[in-house]
Amino acid sequence: MTTSVLPNITELKPGFGARIDGVDLAGADDATLQAVVAAFHQHGAILLRDQPMKPQDLLRFISAFGEPEDHTLQENTLPGFPKIYVLSNRIVDGKPIGAHNDGIGWHTDYSYRAEPVMSTMLYAVEVPPEGSDTLLADGCAAWNALPPERQAQLDGLELHHSWRHFMNTREFNRQEEPSEALLAENPDVLHPLVRRHPSDGRKALWASTGTVKEVVGMPNPEGLALVDELVEFMTQEAFVYRHKWRAGDVLMWDNRCTLHTGTLYDDQKYVREMHRLWVKGDRPY
Ligand SMILES: [Fe+2]
Secondary structure, eight states: OOGGGSSEEEEEETTEEEEEESOOGGGOOHHHHHHHHHHHHHHSEEEEOSOOOOHHHHHHHHHTTSOBOOOSOGGGEETTEEEEEEEEOOEETTEESSBSSTTBSSBOTTTTSSSOOSEEEEEEEEOOSSSOOEEEEEHHHHHHHSOHHHHHHHTTOEEEEOHHHHHHHOSSOOSSOOOHHHHHHSOOEEEESEEEOTTTOOEEEOOOSSSEEEETTBOTTHHHHHHHHHHHHHTSGGGEEEEOOOTTOEEEEETTSEEEEEOOOOTTTOOOEEEEEEEOOOOOO
């Protein structure tokens, strides 16, 4: 399936991402959905605007990409929809309906698992008029911008990712300590610093913050300083797409070749509600 059946594709920024217009996702036939999937694999991220999507529409759409992934913290999922995770500051009957301030800081999702999620989709139900942007950094562009000598030094390095480390050092959502059962379900893993994309072999710089504890074979603080340097390099403006949200936006990015971060907003003044869905991924190589 090629992307040519899609009526209108424009890049989100030169060389990265695709805004797809003229498709109604909730009513799209399977061939159209497969063309959207193909655009996703090619461009690193896709954006579709003005999409009225019910939870079951979101599940059908995400299932075109693969199997939906479970979420680590089930208490933040939409009632009746365990695959739909709610990001919100909204309080209903005295209880938060979702996670607040998740995903601040450059990272790739589920990086503490042996098979991190292939993609992350966010659907905007209600968004503040300012703040709460989502930023995506293009790991392929960053890799391609490195001199060959630097690439040779970095290719083959491995990062030690740890959910325990992440839980112990995170700045947000510190309200309770993770249970021993959850820690046992999420043992430490090693992932490559430079990741190949299975669709065409293209390479991406794949450093991250949060879950990275060390560079294998490199003592700290030098190891983490290298990770910080690479994240800073990859997230400079030249490689970053900044998404300003509108209600009805579907933004989906490929975690195999990007980093992302949320940004804060005035949560006393505004309400934000986003629905997040994940697609299962493979072992990085
Ligand atoms: Fe995230």
